[in-house]
Amino acid sequence: MNKNLLVIIAVAGSVQIQAQKVLQLEDCRQMALAHNKSLQMVQESVKAAKQLKEAAFTQFLPNFSANGAYTRNEKNLSLLSEDANLPVYxxxxxxxxxxxxxxxxxxxxxxxxxxxxxxxxxxxxxxxxxxxxxxxxxxxxxPKSAMEFDVQNVFVGSIGFVQPIFMGGKIKELYNIAKYGENLAQAQQESKMTELLLEVDEAYWRVVSLENKVKLAKEYRNLIARVDSNVTDMINEGVATKAEALKVRVKLNEADITMTKAEDGLNLSRMALNQLCGIALDDVYTLADQDLAAETITRLIPIDQALNNRPEIKQLIQLENIAKSNEKIMVSRFLPNIVLSGNYLVTNPNSFDGYKNQFGGMYSIGVVANIPLFHFGDKVHTLNAAKSQHKIATLQLEETKEKMQLQIKQSSYKVAESLKKKTSTEHNVEQAEENLRYATEGFTEGVITSTDLLGAQTAWLSAKSEYIDANIDVKLTNLYLAKSLGTLASDYKTGSQNSANKK
Structure with missing residues (x-):
């Protein structure tokens, strides 16, 4: 019996802890970044690009190799078909x-x-x-036998190296392309991180909005329920009609439907946020910012700095650099290639000291040069194509910068507009609450009808709902401004480092 009681207490305690779970926006971001598979794939792409850059660097270094071969021949070699006589002076x-x-x-x-x-x-x-x-x-x-050579079993082995001396600059540019590829992968990772943070923040504030909408719907439903109770009492006293009661009941039903829709929307939005954060879909929690008290202010920075912060611009800059290096590689095809080579060769049989069926070797070292002369304009055409690709990359970068400048201006105006709307809705809420208080007092004293009271309640509901929307709009417009300024990911990293230092 006592054991059963302890189990019940433990379960009740765990349920209470689960219900009291509070999630910060920072917590949601960290969980989403750790859980998201697309971001993990991009991170692996960064690692792969780094390894490719290291591989490209090795092209500056000598290439060592060893080779070996064995051949079994059917016949020996003979320089004479028969015995020969040589005249003697x-x-x-x-x-x-x-x-x-x-x-x-x-x-x-x-x-x-x-x-x-x-x-x-x-x-x-x-x-x-x-x-x-x-x-x-x-x-x-x-004699013929003196000019026969045993080549039935031939062994050959060599070890050597090739060191590029001058390749027209193509090795340097290939390394640069690999380096730009790593920078491109890092910019893509930052872009994916920014998109994920934006998606998490939108889902977070959507849940906050719906939590407040559910609370508001319950308050509104309770207000109408009290009116319904009062009208019922008034009907019993003979000072109200059934028509008024029907009007109130209709409003009460509408309030129930509105509350149900808000609760369903909240559940779905919470599931969407749970999926992003990698937690159970049916997990219930409380968001730390559900009272909308925290202020969100995005710090403005110069346009040039904002453009340099944007991962999209970073990607386009790397693509332009890659196109520029590719153009230089096409130029290098017109230039000579010079390499230093060295080898040590061992053979059996060998002819270094007579013809002997034993291993003998020698080393050799030399310089090889290749000078391209003519190939029907192939190199000219590829160079022109590379120049056009470089120009396309440059134009695309300039066009994107122009569009992003416009985006930053628009986001700044939307932030200012959302702040004005928030201030306006605050005044509307104050006026609606004052109007509702007068209407409630008038209805209680019998100088205002239930229809007027319901109208005041509806106006109060609309003002409060607009106020919630205005607050969420301020959060989102600041979020979109931070994204357009390219500070969303950097602000998150700074905040995470500060949190870690505090801990």
């Missing part, structure tokens, strides 16, 4: 060839101190013109 003491002792040809004197060899037919010939007529005395045997 006899040499004089001074190292010159001794033609007479090397050849079997007969010699004939053709001029003073000049002799020429004769062929087998006894005709004089020139050895340089007809070397085949020379009859050699001695030959050296060159």
């Amino acid at each position: 006899n040499m004089n003491a001074n190292g010159t060839p001794n033609y007479a002792n090397s050849w079997n040809n007969s010699w004939k004197q053709v001029a003073a101190n000049t002799y020429a060899p004769m062929d087998a037919a006894g005709n004089v010939f020139d050895p340089k013109v007809n070397p085949e007529k020379i009859q050699w005395k001695n030959y050296a045997l060159l």
